Amino acid sequence: MVSSHSTILYTKNLRKTFFTKDKKDVQAVKGVDLDVKKGQIFGFLGPNGAGKTTTLQMLTTLLTPTSGEAMVVNFDLKTQPQKIREHIGYVSQSGGADRTTNAIQDLILQAMLYGLNLDTAQKRAKDLIDRFELTEFADRIISSYSGGQRRRLDLALGVIHEPDIIFLDEPTTGLDPQSRARFWEEIRTIKDDGTTIFLTTHYLDEADSLCDYLAIVDHGKIVAKGTPTALKHKIGGESIIVAMKDDKELEKGKNLMEKQKFVEKIFVRENKLYLFVKEGEKLLADVLRLLDNEKIGLLTIELSKPSLDDVFLQETGRSLREGGEL
Ligand SMILES: Nc1ncnc2c1ncn2[C@@H]1O[C@H](COP(=O)(O)OP(=O)(O)OP(=O)(O)O)[C@@H](O)[C@H]1O
Numbered sequence: 485m486v487s488s489h490s491t492i493l494y495t496k497n498l499r500k501t502f503f504t505k506d507k508k509d510v511q512a513v514k515g516v517d518l519d520v521k522k523g524q525i526f527g528f529l530g531p532n533g534a535g536k537t538t539t540l541q542m543l544t545t546l547l548t549p550t551s552g553e554a555m556v557v558n559f560d561l562k563t564q565p566q567k568i569r570e571h572i573g574y575v576s577q578s579g580g581a582d583r584t585t586n587a588i589q590d591l592i593l594q595a596m597l598y599g600l601n602l603d604t605a606q607k608r609a610k611d612l613i614d615r616f617e618l619t620e621f622a623d624r625i626i627s628s629y630s631g632g633q634r635r636r637l638d639l640a641l642g643v644i645h646e647p648d649i650i651f652l653d654e655p656t657t658g659l660d661p662q663s664r665a666r667f668w669e670e671i672r673t674i675k676d677d678g679t680t681i682f683l684t685t686h687y688l689d690e691a692d693s694l695c696d697y698l699a700i701v702d703h704g705k706i707v708a709k710g711t712p713t714a715l716k717h718k719i720g721g722e723s724i725i726v727a728m729k730d731d732k733e734l735e736k737g738k739n740l741m742e743k744q745k746f747v748e749k750i751f752v753r754e755n756k757l758y759l760f761v762k763e764g765e766k767l768l769a770d771v772l773r774l775l776d777n778e779k780i781g782l783l784t785i786e787l788s789k790p791s792l793d794d795v796f797l798q799e800t801g802r803s804l805r806e807g808g809e810l
């Protein structure tokens with residue numbers, strides 16, 4: 485397998501098909517190629533059912549790929565899964581904390597499972613409790629923690645053996661905005677220690693502001709890859725979003741706009757027309773004039789800078805926002 489020296493994770497044509505009893509095969513992952521660099525926060529962004537968890541479970545040796553190759557921390561997934569397990573951390577979508585104990589005991593136990601002696605395990609547990617500010621509740625039963633507190637403990641559990649790379653499956657789902665922002669800070673501290681982070685998310689803002697590099701996944705396939713800035717840049721122009729009065733006006737507006745040379749791509753979502761253009765500011769007045777000339781009724785018109793949602797929309801024809809479908 486070809487990979488550059490700063491590559492920590494590499495996959496080639498990775499696939500997973502689930503064979504079910506009723507013989508309806510589910511192709512969850514359909515040929516994924518990834519190249520994750522050491523020290524990155526790598527984001528795997530995609531909607532529900534895209535194949536994120538399945539991919540993560542293959543990379544963490546919990547699921548066997550149907551075909552394809554993968555290298556994780558210089559070890560081959562097929563032949564050296566045990567080696568991989570020693571060098572990675574994994575926090576599952578539902579979290580791994582044992583809810584019947586407390587944070588201190590759970591951290592010590594986890595460290596000892598990784599082969600650390602009691603002294604080192606205790607020391608690491610204490611360090612992590614300080615670092616992730618778990619002190620306040622560390623000796624309380626885990627089932628009493630808030631969602632944010634539990635996610636922070638999950639993260640501490642995931643890094644206690646100082647892995648080279650940690651896999652986080654939707655680490656901030658269900659957290660309020662404040663807890664999410666705080667969690668991002670914790671992730672950045674882990675990155676500053678030199679640990680590579682591979683996380684899945686369906687949050688656009690998380691992908692945009694936290695991740696250094698993204699692979700956008702849909703229906704088991706990568707539809708776009710790049711830094712958040714590069715991906716948005718690729719979209720180029722901006723979009724003019726026109727909300728129409730009703731379906732009839734929407735149809736008329738769409739027909740009219742499809743004829744305009746300056747409209748590079750057009751999408752309809754709910755009662756809105758999305759016009760992808762190069763120079764939105766200049767064209768806003770033209771769009772208004774054109775609609776007005778034809779007496780097409782609109783409710784609002786706005787200009788939008790390219791977002792990751794636009795990237796997804798351009799690649800798939802659907803929106804990632806709130807799981808909205810066209
Ligand atoms: N054990 C299984 N048997 C059959 N199908 C499965 C199995 N596990 C997952 N799938 C299917 O594979 C597809 C991908 O699922 P996966 O859990 O990887 O998606 P995801 O991107 O993690 O979604 P979410 O954002 O909801 O967590 C889905 O269609 C799912 O129903």
Ligand SMILES: [Mg+2]
Nearest residue numbers: 536537538577
């Ligand atoms: Mg999942």
